[in-house]
Amino acid sequence: DAGVIQSPRHEVTEMGQEVTLRCKPISGHNSLFWYRQTMMRGLELLIYFNNNVPIDDSGMPEDRFSAKMPNASFSTLKIQPSEPRDSAVYFCASSGGETQYFGPGTRLLVL
C-alpha cells in the first residue's frame, strides 16, 4: 500500500522565492497535517485539515505561509516569499483515526 507521498523530497531555493510543497495522503484518511521539524524547535504542527477543511492553523508562522487542500487526495503548503529561517524538514501526515502516518518529508534549504 502506498503511504503518504510528498514532493519534492529536497528543495534548495534562494531567499524571496516561492516554495510549494505537495502531499498526497493515504487513501481513505480524512485528516491531513503539515508539520515542520528543526533541531531547535523539534516537530511543530503548522496546520491540519479534516475532510479537506482547515481546522487549526494556529501553528502557521505568519502570512508568508499558506496551505490548501482542494480535494481529499492532495494538499499544498506554500511559502511566499521564503526566508533562510524557513529551512527545515516539512512533514505531511494523514490519519483515519488517532494514529498519524507521516510522509518521508521535504528537506527545504533557503539560501
Add this chain to the structure above:
Amino acid sequence: RKEVEQDPGPFNVPEGATVAFNCTYSNSASQSFFWYRQDCRKEPKLLMSVYSSGNEDGRFTAQLNRASQYISLLIRDSKLSDSATYLCVVNPHKLIFGTGTRLQVFP
C-alpha cells in the same frame, strides 16, 4: 515551560541493556499519549500508544502517571536496531510532540 519535555540524551547503552526514558507534559487535559520512533533522516513512526494501566509490546513497556503528568518508555534487552530518537507525544486536542530522546545502542 514547554508542553512536552524530554531529556534529549543521547543515551549510550550496550546491547542487552535496559534503558528508560521519561517525558513530562504540562496540560492536565491531555487524553491520549504515544511514543513515536524516528530514525535518522526519516519520518516519525508510531511505536506504541500509552494506556493508563500501562502496556507492553515485546521488549517495550510504556507507563503513564497522570497525577505526576509523566510518561515513561522502558526498553529491555536493547538491540543495535533500537538506535533512534524516541518522541513523546501527548494529545490534549491535537498531537504535541516532544523534541525527542536520542538512543544509541553500541555492540
